[in-house]
Amino acid sequence: MIIQPASHLKGTLSIPGDKSISHRSIMFGSIAKGTTKIHNFLMGDDCLSTIECFRKLGIDIEMHNDHILVHGKGLHGLEPAAEILDCGNSGTTTRLISGILAGQPFTSTLTGDASIQKRPMKRIIEPLRQMHAAIEGKDDNFCPLTISPSTLEGICYTSPVASAQVKSCVLLAGLYANTPTTVCEPALSRDHTERMLSAFGAIIERKDKCVTIYPNPELEAMEVVVPGDISSAAFFMVAGLIVPNSKLILQNVGINPTRRGILDALLAMGGRITCFNERELCGEPVCDMIIESSDLHGITIEGDIIPTMIDEIPAFAVAALFAHGTTIIKDAKELRVKESNRIDTMCHELGKMGAVIRPLEDGMIIEGNATLHGAILESYDDHRIAMSLAVAALKATTPSQILNSECIRISYPHFFEHLKAVSTEA
Numbered sequence: 001m002i003i004q005p006a007s008h009l010k011g012t013l014s015i016p017g018d019k020s021i022s023h024r025s026i027m028f029g030s031i032a033k034g035t036t037k038i039h040n041f042l043m044g045d046d047c048l049s050t051i052e053c054f055r056k057l058g059i060d061i062e063m064h065n066d067h068i069l070v071h072g073k074g075l076h077g078l079e080p081a082a083e084i085l086d087c088g089n090s091g092t093t094t095r096l097i098s099g100i101l102a103g104q105p106f107t108s109t110l111t112g113d114a115s116i117q118k119r120p121m122k123r124i125i126e127p128l129r130q131m132h133a134a135i136e137g138k139d140d141n142f143c144p145l146t147i148s149p150s151t152l153e154g155i156c157y158t159s160p161v162a163s164a165q166v167k168s169c170v171l172l173a174g175l176y177a178n179t180p181t182t183v184c185e186p187a188l189s190r191d192h193t194e195r196m197l198s199a200f201g202a203i204i205e206r207k208d209k210c211v212t213i214y215p216n217p218e219l220e221a222m223e224v225v226v227p228g229d230i231s232s233a234a235f236f237m238v239a240g241l242i243v244p245n246s247k248l249i250l251q252n253v254g255i256n257p258t259r260r261g262i263l264d265a266l267l268a269m270g271g272r273i274t275c276f277n278e279r280e281l282c283g284e285p286v287c288d289m290i291i292e293s294s295d296l297h298g299i300t301i302e303g304d305i306i307p308t309m310i311d312e313i314p315a316f317a318v319a320a321l322f323a324h325g326t327t328i329i330k331d332a333k334e335l336r337v338k339e340s341n342r343i344d345t346m347c348h349e350l351g352k353m354g355a356v357i358r359p360l361e362d363g364m365i366i367e368g369n370a371t372l373h374g375a376i377l378e379s380y381d382d383h384r385i386a387m388s389l390a391v392a393a394l395k396a397t398t399p400s401q402i403l404n405s406e407c408i409r410i411s412y413p414h415f416f417e418h419l420k421a422v423s424t425e426a
């Protein structure tokens with residue numbers, strides 16, 4: 001994909017469905033009784049991987065133009081898959097489905113693409129084994145994972161990482177355990193599992209950073225309307241702030257407190273972002289946003305805000321390049337185990353464009369007031385790297401080329417069309 005420098009951005013975009021919530025709607029719909037109807041489902045490759053896995057587990061899932069129907073068979077209705085479950089590029093599919101499979105009376109094997117095979121699974125293997133799950137992985141840490149039948153015991157697990165995938169995996173296994181299961185985390189990660197699973201009928205209690213689930217609930221099908229994904233909106237939030245003379249309206253953006261860190265961080269930098277039309281959609285807060293070009297200043301982000309914006313840090317780093325002063329990102333070591341090592345990939349590629357950006361073990365130091373030139377940029381097959389670099393390229397003095405940019409299909413298949421629709425070339 002060739003990205004031309006932009007003179008300004010103008011227009012209105014309807015933000016595609018949230019990836020995390022779309023995954024969960026298929027998973028929970030499959031283990032609930034009855035037909036779950038899903039609107040604004042994200043037709044990205046990751047969510048399609050989840051659909052394919054549950055189809056292989058015997059669930060009939062109908063895809064229509066404007067909705068999806070999941071014909072759920074209840075908590076104990078899944079059937080053994082005839083083949084290996086392919087989770088593609090999706091960490092959420094791999095880790096959440098493992099929790100469900102740990103409770104099944106049949107053996108399953110799951111794997112994914114080259115990136116998924118490098119991502120750490122010890123973080124779910126350990127708590128699942130504490131629950132007496134029979135789970136084996138390559139080198140005890142990687143896909144393929146094989147999960148065999150066992151009798152699960154509830155546990156109280158203190159997770160060393162603030163990870164919604166780990167938390168959700170353990171809670172889903174907890175549905176099938178003999179006794180209640182509690183997960184505590186060092187900082188609150190996204191809580192979509194807790195919100196949606198409760199709406200399906202699970203009994204879940206939260207106390208500070210701990211959440212308890214009670215086993216064997218009656219899960220009932222429901223109608224789900226998926227809010228727009230703030231992780232996808234983030235690219236246009238940053239683009240609208242850094243490209244001069246811009247005004248964008250982003251419709252239907254999810255602003256769940258455990259996801260809105262990017263909004264708070266950009267506001268703290270002086271970003272002119274106005275949320276209006278605040279409402280609730282399926283138990284999730286949502287708003288429309290006006291984004292206007294802004295004079296940003298550098299800030300430090302660290303601690304509890306990091307898990308609430310973990311996927312948006314590559315886009316945030318681009319905003320920091322065009323702020324006055326230095327921006328420091330700390331406590332974000334998790335970036336090293338995402339679809340790519342996002343600390344190294346962002347520093348390397350932005351460095352090619354002339355950015356002054358230094359990697360830290362757990363973050364980055366970014367010098368503002370940057371002048372970027374166009375370059376040939378590598379996506380590392382990481383959708384969020386491709387889109388963050390595209391945003392940086394809007395502010396370069398010459399055009400850039402992004403290699404292997406088709407990976408955006410994972411989370412935002414129409415990203416380049418949306419970008420073209422709102423940008424005017426310099």
Ligand code: S3P
Nearest residue numbers: 020092162163164165166310311
């Ligand atoms: C996700 C949780 C986060 C996030 C990922 C989606 C989820 O991962 O980075 O894109 O849907 O639960 P971790 O749980 O590894 O932090």
